[in-house]
Amino acid sequence: MSDALLAVRNLSVQFTTYGQTNQVLKGVSLDVPARSQIALVGESGSGKTVTMRAIMGLLRTPPAKVTSGEIFYDGHDLLTMPTKERLKLRGTAMSMVFQDPMSSLNPVFTIADQMGTILKYADRRLGRSRGNRERMARVHEVLGQVRMRDPERVSRSYPIMLSGGMRQRVLIAMALLSEPKLLIADEPGTALDVTTQAQILKLLKDLVEERGLALLMITHNLGVVRETSNYVYVMNKGVVVEHRPTADLFEAPRDDYTRALIAAVPRLTGGTSFGKAGAAA
Amino acid sequence: MTNMLEIAGLTKLFPVRNRFGRKTGDVRAVDDVSFSIEKGKVYGLAGESGSGKSTIARMIMGLAKPTSGDILLSGHSITGETGTRAYGRKVQMVFQNPGSSLNPRRTVGQSIAVPLAAHGTPLGEHKRRIAELLEMVQLPTDFALRYPHELSGGQKQRVAIARALAVAPQLLILDEPTSALDVSVQARVMDLLVDLGQQLGLTYLFISHDLSLMRNFADTVGVLYLGKIVETGPTASVFEAPQHDYTRLLLASVPVISAEEEAMRPKIPLIDGEIPTAEQLIALRDGATPVSQRTET
Numbered sequence: 407m408s409d410a411l412l413a414v415r416n417l418s419v420q421f422t423t424y425g426q427t428n429q430v431l432k433g434v435s436l437d438v439p440a441r442s443q444i445a446l447v448g449e450s451g452s453g454k455t456v457t458m459r460a461i462m463g464l465l466r467t468p469p470a471k472v473t474s475g476e477i478f479y480d481g482h483d484l485l486t487m488p489t490k491e492r493l494k495l496r497g498t499a500m501s502m503v504f505q506d507p508m509s510s511l512n513p514v515f516t517i518a519d520q521m522g523t524i525l526k527y528a529d530r531r532l533g534r535s536r537g538n539r540e541r542m543a544r545v546h547e548v549l550g551q552v553r554m555r556d557p558e559r560v561s562r563s564y565p566i567m568l569s570g571g572m573r574q575r576v577l578i579a580m581a582l583l584s585e586p587k588l589l590i591a592d593e594p595g596t597a598l599d600v601t602t603q604a605q606i607l608k609l610l611k612d613l614v615e616e617r618g619l620a621l622l623m624i625t626h627n628l629g630v631v632r633e634t635s636n637y638v639y640v641m642n643k644g645v646v647v648e649h650r651p652t653a654d655l656f657e658a659p660r661d662d663y664t665r666a667l668i669a670a671v672p673r674l675t676g677g678t679s680f681g682k683a684g685a686a687a
Numbered sequence: 688m689t690n691m692l693e694i695a696g697l698t699k700l701f702p703v704r705n706r707f708g709r710k711t712g713d714v715r716a717v718d719d720v721s722f723s724i725e726k727g728k729v730y731g732l733a734g735e736s737g738s739g740k741s742t743i744a745r746m747i748m749g750l751a752k753p754t755s756g757d758i759l760l761s762g763h764s765i766t767g768e769t770g771t772r773a774y775g776r777k778v779q780m781v782f783q784n785p786g787s788s789l790n791p792r793r794t795v796g797q798s799i800a801v802p803l804a805a806h807g808t809p810l811g812e813h814k815r816r817i818a819e820l821l822e823m824v825q826l827p828t829d830f831a832l833r834y835p836h837e838l839s840g841g842q843k844q845r846v847a848i849a850r851a852l853a854v855a856p857q858l859l860i861l862d863e864p865t866s867a868l869d870v871s872v873q874a875r876v877m878d879l880l881v882d883l884g885q886q887l888g889l890t891y892l893f894i895s896h897d898l899s900l901m902r903n904f905a906d907t908v909g910v911l912y913l914g915k916i917v918e919t920g921p922t923a924s925v926f927e928a929p930q931h932d933y934t935r936l937l938l939a940s941v942p943v944i945s946a947e948e949e950a951m952r953p954k955i956p957l958i959d960g961e962i963p964t965a966e967q968l969i970a971l972r973d974g975a976t977p978v979s980q981r982t983e984t
Contacts, residue, residue, distance in 0.1 A: 449869040450869055599896065600898070600940045603940070604940035607942070626869065627870075633943075666871060670873070670874040671899070671944055672877075673899060674951060675951055676902050676926070678903040679881075
C-alpha cells in the first residue's frame with residue numbers, strides 16, 4: 407500500500423453480456439498523491455472510463471464485475487468498505503466533473519435547486535445539517551469560485567439559459583460543493599469550442615492549485631494532458647502501457663503505442679504530412 | 688488557372704421572430720463571405736460554433752438558399768443548378784458523424800448503390816463499381832454485405848467517403864470529417880483523403896474547428912468569426928503570423944504537445960466568457976483586462 411490519496415492496485419474488471427465475458431481492465435494500478443495533477447489518457451475502448459467508474463463506484467454490477475484488485479482512498483479500501491461508509495466519500499471527499507454539461511443537468515430545475523439538493527444529501531450523509539439560507543449562501547459562494555460574475559442570477563437560471571461554458575462551470579461548482587480532496591474530471595470541455603475549452607482547463611488548473619486539490623484528468627486529448635497534468639498514465643486495451651512525468655512522456659515516449667499515439671497528433675507547427683507520400687518521408 | 692469554386696459576397700440572413708411570429712430582425716449567419724478554391728487544392732474554413740461555417744457548406748450544396756451573393760462552380764453560377772442530378776455529380780459532401788449519415792437498415796453496398804442508381808449506372812455494373820469504390824477507400828470488398836453497426840467509426844467514415852465518390856465528383860465538402868474519431872483513426876482517414884485527392888484530382892472544402900489538423904491539411908485557410916472571414920491566406924503564413932485578433936485567440940487556445948508549438952502560440956490572456964465580441968478582442972490586443980460580452984442570465 408502506498409501513502410497516495412488514491413491508490414488503485416492491480417484492478418481487473420470484466421463485463422458479461424449475453425453470456426460473453428470480456429476482460430476490460432487487466433490489472434490497472436495508479437497513484438494519485440494529494441495535491442497532484444494526474445492524467446489518464448487513452449483512446450476509446452482503452453478502459454479509462456471504466457477505471458474512473460470503478461473508482462467512483464458507478465459500475466453497474468452486473469454486467470460489470472471487479473475480479474481482483476483494490477482501490478484505496480486515504481488508506482481505506484473502497485471495494486471492501488461497507489456501502490454506507492463509501493457513500494460518505496462519494497461526492498464529498500471525492501467528486502466528479504462530467505463531460506457533457508447538458509445531459510448532466512436536469513432541464514426542469516434551476517441551478518440553485520440542483521446544487522441545493524446535492525449539498526443537502528451530501529450534508530445528510532456526513533451527518534451535518536444546515537438551513538436553506540446557509541445552503542444557498544454556500545451555493546453562491548461556490549459559483550463565485552468558478553468565476554461566475556453574478557452567482558445569484560446564475561443560480562436562478564435553468565440550464566437552457568446558460569451557455570455551454572457556463573454549464574460546464576456549474577458542473578465544476580457542483581463538484582466543489584462539499585470541499586472534496588480529489589477531483590476526477592472526465593473529458594471536461596470536450597463538448598465545447600476551443601476557446602471555451604481553454605478557459606475551462608485553465609479554471610480547473612487554477613482551482614486545483616488554489617484549493618490544494620488532487621486532480622485526476624481523464625482524456626483522449628494529449629494536448630489536454632500536457633496542459634493540465636504533471637504525471638500521466640497511458641492506457642490501451644485495459645492495460646496501463648506507460649506512466650511517467652508528463653514532460654518526459656512527450657520528450658521520449660518509451661512504449662510503442664504511446665509513440666504511435668503521439669505521432670498521430672497533428673502539430674500546430676505543421677510538418678505532420680498525411681498520405682502515402684508523407685508516410686514514406 | 689481556373690477556380691473550381693468561387694464565392695462572392697455570399698450572405699445568409701435568418702429572420703428573428705417574436706412570439707407572435709412577427710419578424711423583428713435578422714441574424715447575419717453568413718456576412719459578405721468571398722473566397723475561391725483552385726482546382727485540386729484544399730481550402731480550410733476554420734471557425735467555432737455559430738461562425739457560419741456549416742451554413743456556407745449548406746448553401747454550396749444547395750441545402751439552403753443564399754440571401755444574396757454568388758456561388759460559381761468552374762465559372763458558372765450554381766443558381767438554379769442545385770438540386771439537379773447534374774449538380775449532384777459535381778459536388779458531394781462527407782458529414783461529421785458517419786453513425787447518423789449512414790442508413791442503419793442498408794448494407795454498405797446498398798448505401799453506395801443509392802447514388803449509383805440515381806445517376807444512371809446500369810444495375811449490372813453496380814457490384815463491380817461498389818467493389819472498386821470500397822477498394823479505393825481501402826476496405827475489403829466483402830464489406831459490401833455488412834451493416835453499419837458492424838463497422839468501427841473509422842470504417843463507417845470510409846464508407847461515407849466511398850458513397851460520396853460514387854458519382855466521381857469534382858468538389859468534395861468535408862464537414863468535420865474526423866471530429867468523431869480517435870486520433871490514430873483520424874490520422875489514417877486523413878491519409879486516405881490526401882491520397883484520394885491526389886489520385887482523383889479532387890478539390891476539397893475542409894470545414895473544421897481543429898486548427899492543428901487544418902495546419903497540416905489545407906493549402907489555404909479562411910478564419911470565420913461571426914459570419915465573416917476575418918483572415919485568409921496560405922495556411923503557413925496565417926498560422927505563423929496571424930494578423931487578426933480572433934485568429935490569435937483561436938491559436939492561443941489550442942492545447943499542444945510540444946515546446947515548439949507552444950512557442951508559436953500567441954501569448955494572450957484567455958477571454959472569460961463565450962465567443963468574444965469585437966470590443967473584447969480590441970481590449971485584449973491593448974492588454975486590458977478581458978471583459979465578458981455575455982450577460983450571465
